[in-house]
Amino acid sequence: MTAAKRKTRKTQPAKAAPAAGAKELGRYLREMLLIRRFEEKAGQMYGMGLVGGFCHLYIGQEAVVTGVVDAMDHEDTLITGYRCHGHMLACGADPRQVFAELAGRAPGVSKGKGGSMHLFAVDRNFYGGHAIVGAQVPIGVGIGFAHKYRGTKRVSVVFFGEGAANQGQVYEAFNMASLWQLPILFVIENNKYAMGTEIRRAKAGTELFKRGDPFGIPGEQVDGMDVLAVEAATGEAIARCRSGQGPRLLEMQTYRYRGHSMSDPAKYRSREEVSKMRAERDPIDQVRTRLIKGGHASEDELKVIDREIRETVNQAAEFAQESPEPDPSELTTDITRDATGA
Amino acid sequence: MVTQTVREALRDAMAEEMRADERVFLMGEEVAEYQGAYKVSQGLLDEFGPERVVDTPITEAGFTGIGVGAAFAGLRPIVEFMTFNFAMQAIDALVNSASKTFYMSGGALGCPIVFRGPNGAAARVGAQHSQCYASWYGHVPGLKVVAPFSAGDAKGLLKSAIRDSNPVVFLENELLYGQSFEVPDGADHLVPIGRANVLRAGSDVTIVAFSIMVGEALKAAEALAGEGINAEVIDLRTIRPLDAATLLESVAKTNRIVTAEEGWPYAGIGAEIAALVMERAFDELDAPVARVTGADVPMPYAANLEALAKPDAERIAAAAKRVCYRD
Ligand SMILES: Cc1ncc(C[n+]2csc(CCOP(=O)(O)OP(=O)(O)O)c2C)c(N)n1
Ligand SMILES: [Mg+2]
Numbered sequence: 001m002t003a004a005k006r007k008t009r010k011t012q013p014a015k016a017a018p019a020a021g022a023k024e025l026g027r028y029l030r031e032m033l034l035i036r037r038f039e040e041k042a043g044q045m046y047g048m049g050l051v052g053g054f055c056h057l058y059i060g061q062e063a064v065v066t067g068v069v070d071a072m073d074h075e076d077t078l079i080t081g082y083r084c085h086g087h088m089l090a091c092g093a094d095p096r097q098v099f100a101e102l103a104g105r106a107p108g109v110s111k112g113k114g115g116s117m118h119l120f121a122v123d124r125n126f127y128g129g130h131a132i133v134g135a136q137v138p139i140g141v142g143i144g145f146a147h148k149y150r151g152t153k154r155v156s157v158v159f160f161g162e163g164a165a166n167q168g169q170v171y172e173a174f175n176m177a178s179l180w181q182l183p184i185l186f187v188i189e190n191n192k193y194a195m196g197t198e199i200r201r202a203k204a205g206t207e208l209f210k211r212g213d214p215f216g217i218p219g220e221q222v223d224g225m226d227v228l229a230v231e232a233a234t235g236e237a238i239a240r241c242r243s244g245q246g247p248r249l250l251e252m253q254t255y256r257y258r259g260h261s262m263s264d265p266a267k268y269r270s271r272e273e274v275s276k277m278r279a280e281r282d283p284i285d286q287v288r289t290r291l292i293k294g295g296h297a298s299e300d301e302l303k304v305i306d307r308e309i310r311e312t313v314n315q316a317a318e319f320a321q322e323s324p325e326p327d328p329s330e331l332t333t334d335i336t337r338d339a340t341g342a
Numbered sequence: 343m344v345t346q347t348v349r350e351a352l353r354d355a356m357a358e359e360m361r362a363d364e365r366v367f368l369m370g371e372e373v374a375e376y377q378g379a380y381k382v383s384q385g386l387l388d389e390f391g392p393e394r395v396v397d398t399p400i401t402e403a404g405f406t407g408i409g410v411g412a413a414f415a416g417l418r419p420i421v422e423f424m425t426f427n428f429a430m431q432a433i434d435a436l437v438n439s440a441s442k443t444f445y446m447s448g449g450a451l452g453c454p455i456v457f458r459g460p461n462g463a464a465a466r467v468g469a470q471h472s473q474c475y476a477s478w479y480g481h482v483p484g485l486k487v488v489a490p491f492s493a494g495d496a497k498g499l500l501k502s503a504i505r506d507s508n509p510v511v512f513l514e515n516e517l518l519y520g521q522s523f524e525v526p527d528g529a530d531h532l533v534p535i536g537r538a539n540v541l542r543a544g545s546d547v548t549i550v551a552f553s554i555m556v557g558e559a560l561k562a563a564e565a566l567a568g569e570g571i572n573a574e575v576i577d578l579r580t581i582r583p584l585d586a587a588t589l590l591e592s593v594a595k596t597n598r599i600v601t602a603e604e605g606w607p608y609a610g611i612g613a614e615i616a617a618l619v620m621e622r623a624f625d626e627l628d629a630p631v632a633r634v635t636g637a638d639v640p641m642p643y644a645a646n647l648e649a650l651a652k653p654d655a656e657r658i659a660a661a662a663k664r665v666c667y668r669d
Contacts (some may be wrong), residue, residue, distance in 0.1 A: 050465030052645065104466070104644035115468040115643030131470040132428065133400050166399035167431070192398055196376035202399040268376065323648040335639055 006026070020228050022296035028070070028227045029287045031305060035086040036314045038095055042085065042102055043315060046262045050171070051102045054131075055116045058086035061258035063283035064189050065090040065159070067230025069071075071073040071238055072157060076127040077147070078150070079140040081158035082117035083189075084129030087159065091124040095316035105323035112326040113334070134167030136160060141173040144184040144247075153313045155183045155241045162251075163194020165208055168301075169289075171215075175242060178215040181246040185237055186212065189224070191256040196268040209251035224252030225281040351493035351521040352382050352458075356420060356498035360390055363418060366504055369396035369405060370422030370459070375431040375504060379424045380460060380519055406432035410439045412454040418504060423459035426475045426513065433478075440476035440509040441484030446598045448634040454507045458500070461489070461513035462553065462604045466648060474605030478551065479511040486535055486564035489513040489583035491556035495579055496560055498533030512582075536626070538585035540592065544574035547662045548592040550615060552578040553603040559602050562657035566662055573662055581611060588624050589615065596627040600664040602658050607635040621661070628666040634658050 020028075039057040046055050058065070061083075068228040069090040071077070080087050088098050093109060101108030109111050109119055120128040127143060140158030147154040164170065165188055177184045188208050192199050200204050209219035222233040230252060237248040255277045259266040266274075291297040346354070359364045367390075372379045372487035374387040374397040387395045398405040402423065409419040423429045428437065440453045463472035481545045486508055489650045490496040496514070503510035524533070541556070541561055551559040563573040574592050578585070593599050599619055612633035619631055637651040663669040 003525075053464075053643065054467050054471070104647075108644075110643075111432035113647065115466065117593045118468055118470070122509045131468065134431075166401045168401065168403050169431075194371050195379070197397065197399075199396065201375070317667070322513070326642075326644050328646065328650060329638060330644075330649050331642060331647050332639055 017240075020290070021107060022122065022291070022294065024108045024295075025287055025291050025296060028066060029088060029291065029302070030305060031066045031070075032227065032284050032287065034095070034312065035062045035066070035089050035311045037099070037309050038089060039085060041313045041317050043258070043262065045102065045217070045320075049319060051116060052104065053115055053117075054082065054263045055102070056083040056259045057186060057256070057262075058083055060277070060283075061189060061191060061224070062239055063227035064187070064224045064229050064252045066255050067227040068157060068187055068234045068284060071231050071234035072155070074091055075125070075144050075152070076155045076157060076238070078157040078159065078196065079127040079136045079143065079166065079292065081133065081136055081161060082131045083161070084117065086311060087126060087129070088119045091121050091126045093119075093121045093124060093126070095312060096319040099316040099320035100323050102322070103190075103320040104325065105320055106326045107319075111328065111330055111334075112330065134160065134164040134169055135162070135165070138171045138173040141182060141184055144177065144182040145180070145254045147181055149328045153240050153242050155185055156186045157187060157302040159187045159189055161290055162188055162190040162192070162199055162208055162212070163197065165211060166202060168330065174215045178212075178217050181244065183244070184233055184247040185239045185241050186217070186232070186247060186249040187234075187293045188251045189254055190251055191254050193256065193269070198268065209249060212247070212249040216255050217249050217251035219251060221251045221253060224254035225283045226282055226286060261298065343351040343524040345522050346493045346525045347520055347522050348493045348496045349380070349382050349384075349532045351497035351523075351525050353384055353386065355497045355504070356604050357386060357389065359501055360386070360502040362395060362505075362529070363419040365416065366420065367394040367396065367417065368422060368474070369398055369470060369494070369609055371398055371400055371411060373397060373422050373600065374424065378422070380406060380516060382519065383422070402428050402431035402445045404665045407439065408448070409455055409547055410435050410453060411618040413440070413453045413481075414451055416441070420455050420456045420458060420600070425471065425516070426459055426461040427471050427473065429457065429459070429475070432463065436479075436485075436509070436511070437482055441482050445638060448641045452507050453479040456500070456503045456510050456512055458503075458512035459514060460516040460519070462515050463641055463652060464516040466537050466643060468643045472635065472641035474603065475511075476513060476603065477605055477610045477614075478597050480611060484509065485582060486510045487507055487513065488535055488579065489553040490579055491518065491523070491553055491577050494525040494531070494598060495539070495577070495583045497525055498531050499535060499579065500533050502532050503662045511591055514552060518554055528549075533579070536580045536583045538579055538588040539549065539577045540574060542573070542575040543594065544572040546572045546596055547600060547666055548574045548576060548589070548596045548603060549600045549658060550576040550578055550589060550660060551658075552611070553604070554582065555604055555653065558653065558655040559658055562658035562662060565655065565659045567652065567669070569663075571662060571666055571668065578611075584614070584618070586618055586622070593619055597626055598663045600634060600658060601663060602634045604636050604653060606638055608638065629667065631648065632661040632665050656663050
C-alpha cells in the first residue's frame with residue numbers, strides 16, 4: 001500500500017496497562033533499577049570531577065527505554081540523542097565499560113574518546129548517542145532504509161526528545177519514512193522540558209503523537225512512566241512496522257527528575273512539581289508496588305535486589321576510577337580507516 | 343574604566359544598542375526566560391519584554407532564516423546560537439542568504455544582522471560540541487567575522503557589529519565569559535571591525551592570535567621574555583576583513599611570525615596569514631611562518647587527550663623559539 005492510499009489511522013489515547021507476571025515484573029525492576037542507580041552514581045562522580053563536560057541523566061525516564069527495548073527483537077536497531085546512558089544499559093552494555101567512558105578512560109566503550117553524550121554499542125545494534133538535537137532522527141530513518149533495502153524484517157527505533165520534535169529535519173525524515181514505507185518506530189520521549197523550556201512555550205500544538213498525521217504516520221500517546229504500558233504499545237507498533245505497514249510514532253509521556261544536564265539548576269519548575277511526580281508516578285515504585293501487592297515479592301526481597309544492583313554499579317564506578325586514561329597515541333587513531341576496511 | 347566580565351560586557355553592548363535603536367532585537371534558544379544558556383542575556387527580557395527578547399524553539403534552520411528575513415525587511419536582529427556548533431543546522435541561511443543577497447541583488451537588498459554565540463572548545467564536551475568556526479565563516483565573502491578576547495573588545499565590537507549594515511558573525515568563547523577585564527565606561531565605546539590590536543610590543547617575533555588563544559599568547563610572551571626573547575603579541579580581533587597592515591608592519595619589525603588558533607590546521611586562519619605574509623612580506627622573513635593550531639582530529643573527550651588536542655602557551659612559546667632558532 002502506498003502512503004497516499006493508506007488512510008491515516010485515528011490515534012488512540014493511552015491504554016490501561018496490561019497485567020504482567022512476576023518474572024516479567026522482576027526483570028523490569030532490575031533493568032530500571034540498574035539505570036537509576038547507575039545515573040545516581042554518575043551524578044556523584046560528576047560532582048567529584050570524575051565525569052566531565054555535559055552529563056545528562058535519565059532518572060525518571062527509565063520505563064521508556066526499558067519497555068521499548070523489551071518489546072524489540074534482538075535484530076532491531078536503535079539510536080538516540082545525548083541522554084543515552086539508559087539506552088546503553090538497556091541494550092545490555094557492560095556498566096563497567098559505560099562508566100569508564102563517562103570517566104574518559106581507556107576501557108570505555110569509545111576508548112574514552114566519546115564521553116557521556118557519545119556512547120555506542122554497535123554490536124548490540126545501538127547506533128549511539130548524538131549530541132546535535134534532532135540529528136539522530138534522519139540518521140535513524142537511514143538505518144531503517146538499510147533494513148528494508150536488504151530485505152530484512154528489522155525495525156529501526158528512533159528516540160528523540162519533545163524539544164527535538166521542533167527541528168525541521170524531523171519532518172523531512174517523517175515524510176520520507178512514510179513515502180518509502182520504511183520500518184521505523186519513532187519514539188518521542190516527552191519529558192515536558194527542553195532544557196529550560198516547558199513544552200507549551202515552544203510548541204504550536206502539544207499533542208506530539210499527532211505530529212505524524214500529515215505524513216500518514218499513525219501515532220499513539222503512552223504513559224511513559226508505566227513500563228507495562230510502554231512495552232505493550234511498543235510491541236504492537238513494532239509488529240506493524242515489521243509487517244511492512246510503514247512507520248509508527250509513539251509519544252511517551254515521561255519526566256526527568258534532575259536538571260537538563262549536571263550544570264542546570266532547573267529553576268524553571270517548582271520543587272513540588274518534581275516531588276509530586278516522584279511520589280505519584282515513579283516508574284520503579286509502580287513496579288515495586290505491583291510486585292508486592294501481587295504477592296510476588298516481599299519488601300526484604302526487593303531490598304536484596306537493590307543491594308545487588310548498587311553493588312554492580314559501585315564496582316563499575318570503581319573500575320572506571322581505577323582504569324588508566326587512553327594512551328596518548330589514541331589522539332590520532334580512528335580518524336579515518338583503511339580505504340579497504342569493511 | 344569599569345571592571346567587567348566578558349559576559350556582562352556583551353550584555354551591556356546589546357542592552358545599549360537596543361535602547362538606542364528600536365529595530366534591534368534578540369532571538370535564540372533560552373535567551374529570554376532562562377536568561378541565556380550561558381546567562382549572557384541576563385536581565386534583557388525584564389528590560390525589553392518578550393517582543394524584543396524572543397525565545398525560540400530548538401529550530402536553528404528556521405529561526406536563522408527568520409532572522410535573515412527580518413533583516414531584509416529592515417530590522418536589526420541579533421541571532422544567538424546556544425553554541426556555534428548548532429549553527430551548522432542553519433549555515434545555509436547564513437552563507438547562502440545572509441552573505442550573498444546584497445551582491446545578487448546588485449546592492450538592492452542588504453542584511454544587517456548579527457549571529458553570535460560561543461565558538462570553539464569548552465571543557466570536555468567532546469567532538470560535536472567543540473570546534474572553531476573562524477575559518478569556516480572567514481572563507482565567505484559578504485560576511486564580517488569577529489572574535490574578540492577581552493571584555494572591552496567584546497563590548498566595543500558587538501556594538502559595532504549591531505550598527506553594521508552587513509551580516510556579522512560574532513564568535514565568543516564560553517571559557518572567556520567569566521573572565522574580567524577593564525572596560526571603558528559609557529555607551530560610546532566602539533571598537534571598529536577590521537582592526538587588530540598590538541597588545542604587547544616586541545622586536546624578536548610576532549605572535550598573532552584571536553579569542554581565547556590571545557591569553558595563551560600573552561602567557562607565552564611572558565615566558566619568552568624570561569628567556570630573553572622579546573615577543574610582540576597581536577590580538578587579531580577581526581577574522582574578516584583581515585587587518586593585513588598591522589600584521590605586515592609587525593613582521594617588518596620582527597621578521598618572524600607565529601600564528602595561534604584553536605581550530606584545525608587545514609585551511610585555517612594560520613594558513614591564511616602564512617599566505618599573506620609569504621605574498622606580501624617574503625623578503626622580510628628570517629624564518630618560515632610557524633602555525634600553532636588545534637590537533638587535526640575531532641575533539642576527544644578524555645582529559646589527557648583533550649589537553650593534547652588544544653594548543654596552549656607552552657606550544658606557542660616553543661614555536662616562537664623555533665622561528666628564532668633558539669630551540
Ligand atoms: C542543534 C542543537 N541545538 C541546540 C542544542 C543544545 N541542546 C542540547 S539538549 C537541548 C534540549 C533538548 O530537549 P529535548 O529534545 O526535549 O530532550 P531532553 O533533553 O529533554 O531529553 C538543547 C537545546 C543542541 N545540542 N543541538
Ligand atoms: Mg525534553
